[in-house]
Amino acid sequence: MATHEIKVARRDDQGKGASRRLRRQDKVPAVVYGGDLGPVSIELEHNDVWLASQHEWFYAAILDLSLNGDVQKVLLRDMQRHPAKPRIMHLDFQRVNENQAxxxxxxxxxxxxxxxxxxxxxxxxxxxxxxxxxxxxxxxxxxxxxxxxxxxxxxxxxxxxxxxxxxxxxxxxxxxxxxxxxxxxxxxxxIKEEEEPEAEVAAEVPATKQPAPKAAPGAAAPAAKPAPKK
Missing domain, CATH: 2.170.120.20 (Ribosomal protein L25, C-terminal domain)
Known part of the structure; x- marks a missing residue:
């Protein structure tokens, strides 16, 4: 199993204001929890975390968080990203017990x-x-x-x-x-190509009035009907 070490620092300031100040300094606030120890607030360099987040192992492998040489094995359990910017806002890590599935x-x-x-x-x-x-x-x-x-x-x-x-x-x-x-x-x-639907039967067009037959050559034209008497 490959080893993936990430350097972290402990942070004492808590709250949203402290987290905003860290982000302005290009750092990422995070927390480590689980195991026999209580939760610990830490900070990471944003550039280091961003580069690690481009790799598949960051999300599924066991990570070695190194705090001044003190290494704790953890799994990434949650990552919060900025909704519009390429920024990582917060991370949650869970400690790993080597004897526990x-x-x-x-x-x-x-x-x-x-x-x-x-x-x-x-x-x-x-x-x-x-x-x-x-x-x-x-x-x-x-x-x-x-x-x-x-x-x-x-x-x-x-x-x-x-x-x-x-x-x-x-x-x-x-x-x-x-x-x-x-x-x-x-x-x-x-994947079968969808057959084109059959063309709908055209609606019947009502019959148009047929023109009167033409008179044969040399035949007299039919007399006009007299106008009705008033």
């Missing part, structure tokens, strides 16, 4: 999709129904991601949670609640 959502990495039979079949779409899965394991067994090999997937195939190859010591808690929780992770489906 934890539940974490880890990302899925899909491999060999383009070279699979489904990937090479025209009109077939490989749909990822899930992009992450919640697992349970001891901290030492926590993977940063789980691979899903799609090399053999073909049209009509479905890969369920129970078919994922999990690392040793890792399980999916949802599968303990019955088959109805063994949901699809990947589906290879034929």
């Amino acid at each position: 934890l539940r974490v959502s880890v990302p899925l990495h899909f491999l060999n999709q383009d070279t699979s039979p489904a990937g090479k079949t025209s009109g077939v779409v490989v749909m990822h129904e899930l992009n992450e899965v919640e697992i349970s394991c001891l901290p030492k067994d926590l993977p940063e991601f789980i691979e899903v090999d799609l090399a053999q997937i073909k049209e009509g195939d479905v890969i369920h949670l129970s078919e994922l190859k999990l690392p040793k010591g890792v399980e999916i808690p949802a599968l303990n609640f019955g088959k109805e929780h063994d949901i699809a992770v990947v589906i290879a489906r034929q």
Whole structure:
């Protein structure tokens, strides 16, 4: 398991005003809680946190928070972002007990999709129904991601949670609640083009008045009818 160290400093000021002052100094207020110790307020350099947040491991891996050389192993449990600016506003970290199983959502990495039979079949779409899965394991067994090999997937195939190859010591808690929780992770489906609806039958046009037949050549024109007497 890779190590990801992040340097932090302890903060004594509390409240919204103190947090605003920290943000103006380009720092991020945060809290660490859980385990046998009480909650501790800390601060981090925004640039360090921002760079870490661009990596997948920041959200699923165990992090080493280093406070002047004192390292605590934690998981990121909450992140608050600014609604309009590329700013991280606050972080929550939970301490990790190395002897206690934890539940974490880890990302899925899909491999060999383009070279699979489904990937090479025209009109077939490989749909990822899930992009992450919640697992349970001891901290030492926590993977940063789980691979899903799609090399053999073909049209009509479905890969369920129970078919994922999990690392040793890792399980999916949802599968303990019955088959109805063994949901699809990947589906290879034929996408049919929608047929254009048939043109509606045109409404019947009422018959127009037919013109009077023309007289044969040399025939006398019909006499005009006299006007009615008053």
